Amino acid sequence: MNEPLIEKTSGWRGTRELWIQAAYGALLETGIDAVKVMPLAERMGLSRTSFYGHFSDRKDLLDALIQLWQSKNTGNLIRRTEAYAETITEAILNVFDLWLLPDLFDSRLEFAVRNWAHSDARLAAMLEEADIIRVEALQSMFERFGYDTVHASVRANTVYQTQIGYISMKKDGPSDPLAPRLERMRTYAEIFAGQPVTDAEAARFFARHPVNET
Template sequence: MNDLLIEKTSGWRGTRDVWIQAAYATLLESGIDAVKVMPLSERLGLSRTSFYGHFTDRNDLLGALISLWQSKNTGNLIKRSEDYADSITEAILNVFDLWLLPDLFDSRLEFAVRNWAHSDMRLADKLEDADRLRVSALQAMFERFGFDTLHANVRANTVYQTQIGYISMKKDGPTDPLEPRLKRMRYYAEIFAGQPVSDAEAARFFSRHPVDTA
């Protein structure tokens, strides 16, 4: 996606998604100040006129990027926290899938949006809302398995802040090898839950994240 190239076709005006994906790639590469109509049109080999066939202005495009972030990262976190699980440890491992599968939770986008929010107060408000919604979803997950409100809230914040802190240190996403990261996941889940992960739960989790050792 970072090397997005579009074949020029006579009369082709692109699509709304093509512009959003180009803006997404630019945001990750260079930050929000680089997401501008003219550089994007040059990147895509499309005219500025084609941009205005899909968006009213730059702010409309930026709004689409924010919606992408909300849907993917906040939406998927909430869904994952509500997935079926037999125990709190299995529920936590379900959430951990987010940290390992970029299609579910885009850590690089999360990092970029948090940086962007430093210079955009309206986005900062949306970020605050997202943090609150995510922690509330995690808290509800703990409460579902019998934790009282205070313990559920503290554990939810611990799970969330640990991962957001990790993301804040990794501009280009996780760089450490997958295998040792996976091995640590079981112990993180035990710490967050206050009870051990069963071998069956661990096996189901690892089956979703096979490591290619070839």
């Protein structure tokens, strides 16, 4: 039997954020079928009743997970496409920060949500909408640097579908060695942009993602 994840005091019902984090952990570890009130209550060392002090029902909790995914992954992707850059290659490297920093883009959550969407038609529609919004943000980024609509669209889809493919295949994840990933990203940026990354741009990118040699 799992030990409770938190220490409880008499009468304490936990917090909404702790319930969401417990649900998040269960979703990543086992899938959406594990996100149920009683197993989560046992996992947290709380009573089932305490759940209803923060959520109306299980759907309310699932909606909170979806909102977390939308805010973190879609919201941060849009913000990175709009980040300051002097060239398209620098802009692409800004986007690549997402694939290296889980605090910006949670690849494990993305994978779990995509699996969940196979059994939830409502979420599948939301995922399709998110894909469209993300690609449009990437396309706008390319257009900002002078690419025509057709080329911007194709390049945006290529950037996005390449990374989603990696996520679906569980490749180039946080557990993979960082140095070769970084070197590939410079080449990817050049391919996606159709022009080389300057040494100064590469240096700034690598400085944001130092390799721990120990």
